[in-house]
Amino acid sequence: MILNKHCCEDMAYHVDFECDVHSNPFDCPDKLVIYDKEENDYALIIHDGGTATISICYCPWRGTVLKGSSHKNADLQR
Ligand SMILES: [Zn+2]
Numbered sequence: 001m002i003l004n005k006h007c008c009e010d011m012a013y014h015v016d017f018e019c020d021v022h023s024n025p026f027d028c029p030d031k032l033v034i035y036d037k038e039e040n041d042y043a044l045i046i047h048d049g050g051t052a053t054i055s056i057c058y059c060p061w062r063g064t065v066l067k068g069s070s071h072k073n074a075d076l077q078r
């Protein structure tokens with residue numbers, strides 16, 4: 001795993017986290033952050049049983065500005 005792909009190791013851990021039980025990240029309560037490679041966009045999963053996410057522009061752990069994160073995709077992605 002290349003740590004500098006993401007802002008910090010906490011982010012890298014959560015982005016790369018894969019659950020053995022839940023194949024769908026939206027079903028897994030342990031999966032917090034989802035990363036869209038194409039958009040270079042980080043989002044928090046809203047665990048309300050659906051597939052809602054909230055895009056984030058700052059690292060929740062370190063407060064680092066997430067490079068490439070764009071405000072244009074701030075709406076909910078499905
Ligand atoms: Zn970070």
Ligand SMILES: [Zn+2]
Pocket residue numbers: 019020021022027028029030031
């Ligand atoms: Zn799980």
